[in-house]
Amino acid sequence: MASHYHITLKIRRYDPENRRSWIQNYHLEAGRILRFVDLFRKINNEQDPTFSWNSSCEHGQCGTCSVKINGKPLLACELLVENAVQYFNTPVFNVEPLEVAPVVRDLVFDLTKAYKRIDQVKPYVISPANPPSDQDEYSISPNEMKQYINATRCINCFCCSSACISSHRNFLGPNAMLASMIRVLDPREKEKAQRLKILYGHRGVYRCHSSRACSFVCPKEIDVAHFVALAKAGRFNDPNNE
Amino acid sequence: MVKKRLERFISHRLDQVPIASVYVKSRGWYFVIAWAHRLCGILMVLFASVHIYTLSFLSTPALYDAKIKFFGLAPFAFLSWMLAIPVIFHALNGGRLILYEMFGSRNDNSMTRWVFSLSIAFVFLQGLLMMLWSRSVSMLFFWLVAATINSSLACIVISKSWKATGSIFWKFHRITGSFLLIMVPAHLMLMHLQPGISQEAAMVIARIQNPFIKWIDLGMLFAMLYHGGYGLISITGDYIESKVLQNGLAALIFLTMAAFGWIGTRLAIMI
Numbered sequence: 001m002a003s004h005y006h007i008t009l010k011i012r013r014y015d016p017e018n019r020r021s022w023i024q025n026y027h028l029e030a031g032r033i034l035r036f037v038d039l040f041r042k043i044n045n046e047q048d049p050t051f052s053w054n055s056s057c058e059h060g061q062c063g064t065c066s067v068k069i070n071g072k073p074l075l076a077c078e079l080l081v082e083n084a085v086q087y088f089n090t091p092v093f094n095v096e097p098l099e100v101a102p103v104v105r106d107l108v109f110d111l112t113k114a115y116k117r118i119d120q121v122k123p124y125v126i127s128p129a130n131p132p133s134d135q136d137e138y139s140i141s142p143n144e145m146k147q148y149i150n151a152t153r154c155i156n157c158f159c160c161s162s163a164c165i166s167s168h169r170n171f172l173g174p175n176a177m178l179a180s181m182i183r184v185l186d187p188r189e190k191e192k193a194q195r196l197k198i199l200y201g202h203r204g205v206y207r208c209h210s211s212r213a214c215s216f217v218c219p220k221e222i223d224v225a226h227f228v229a230l231a232k233a234g235r236f237n238d239p240n241n242e
Numbered sequence: 243m244v245k246k247r248l249e250r251f252i253s254h255r256l257d258q259v260p261i262a263s264v265y266v267k268s269r270g271w272y273f274v275i276a277w278a279h280r281l282c283g284i285l286m287v288l289f290a291s292v293h294i295y296t297l298s299f300l301s302t303p304a305l306y307d308a309k310i311k312f313f314g315l316a317p318f319a320f321l322s323w324m325l326a327i328p329v330i331f332h333a334l335n336g337g338r339l340i341l342y343e344m345f346g347s348r349n350d351n352s353m354t355r356w357v358f359s360l361s362i363a364f365v366f367l368q369g370l371l372m373m374l375w376s377r378s379v380s381m382l383f384f385w386l387v388a389a390t391i392n393s394s395l396a397c398i399v400i401s402k403s404w405k406a407t408g409s410i411f412w413k414f415h416r417i418t419g420s421f422l423l424i425m426v427p428a429h430l431m432l433m434h435l436q437p438g439i440s441q442e443a444a445m446v447i448a449r450i451q452n453p454f455i456k457w458i459d460l461g462m463l464f465a466m467l468y469h470g471g472y473g474l475i476s477i478t479g480d481y482i483e484s485k486v487l488q489n490g491l492a493a494l495i496f497l498t499m500a501a502f503g504w505i506g507t508r509l510a511i512m513i
Contacts, residue, residue, distance in 0.1 A: 070268060071264055071268035071269075072268035163269050165273060165480075167480050169481060169483045170479055170480065170483065171480070196407060200409060206408070206409050207476075209276055209280075209476075210339055210343055211269070211272055211273045212270060212276075213269040213273040216269060216270030216273065230346075232343045232408065232412070233346060233406060234403070234405070234408050
């Protein structure tokens, strides 16, 4: 196992002032446990301060550093140099922004626009049920929670949306579907009909073709396709019909 | 042990296939399978269109026989064997998707192994049948068995989807898919049980004149047109953002399918 790697990052740059896009090569000496966000910072510090990228928590919890490395959408803060060289079997990496929203600059895409899709599924309790009369708060039983606890781990990094075979043009996206399903399954939510209308609408679950790329790329290892398949199987029946 | 070694060997070889290997690394095998499913579907819609168009010449048997002779040439015989690949793969993989989406079967790796193993077996069986030139099959019995098995499958899918929430169009796509799952590969196999002879105008006309087979053919025709049409509209809906263009293409696909439906129905009624 090498302690250092000579790696090349072929980064897709974008200059919004001149609306120009190009590929720029950066050659780096990198330690094996450096993450890709560390490489980006190294480029800023040592080679090119104009190169722009996004990150916030840098430990896989916020989803802001998602990029495509050799075509695979992933979190740059989670990918170590050593793992990347082994997985892709090359020290040369093409780095691109996710194409789920317009690119602002280099690897930074417009998160506000990307989040508009999540907003469409109303990721909050629209009409909360009253807590039981003998309790101050609404408690969810472990059995109820078990049905969708995994879906709640989604951090909206948009990797699934980027990988999806249905593209991201007319499909709200696997992560938006998860956000919707969590609230459908949430026993505190009374407004189910409106949710189901969005879930089964023309930008909803039927745009999914079960290519399962969402589950494959999900950094939180959520089996997204499983939840979407549950929705397609009609498991979230309209409470008005029950 | 042998199974694992074989799987490792196959997956290692497949990982080296150009283009596909890039997507296998970046999106996973099921993404590549989903694309293969789409491409096979498109290919089958194209073939079915040519097939219906060719059959429309049955009203003038001499003209039909002249055209069908062309398809009896060696390169076309090879291509017609090759057609078994998209047909059986699309059918079995469609079955896998129905099991995954509607019946909650999550043992996808095992199902995929079955899809590929049975596909390979079917393609070789098809080739063998073409070479054996067997003529001893009773068409009525053949279709009775195929239709009974397939109608049972379709009934299971209908009963599963009937009360579930969701789009009736999507459910009907799955129902027609389950109806075609055995019927289309069976149709392909039957044609090759009696190559040349079974495709002559007199034979085809005699076959369609049987009321049972006539209904089978019409059922297949409409199931295929709906299934293929929905699939094509669904693909255009994935990639075309403009609502006007999307609706325009959907209308065009609908009209094309309706035209083929009309040609096929007229043929079945006339004969």
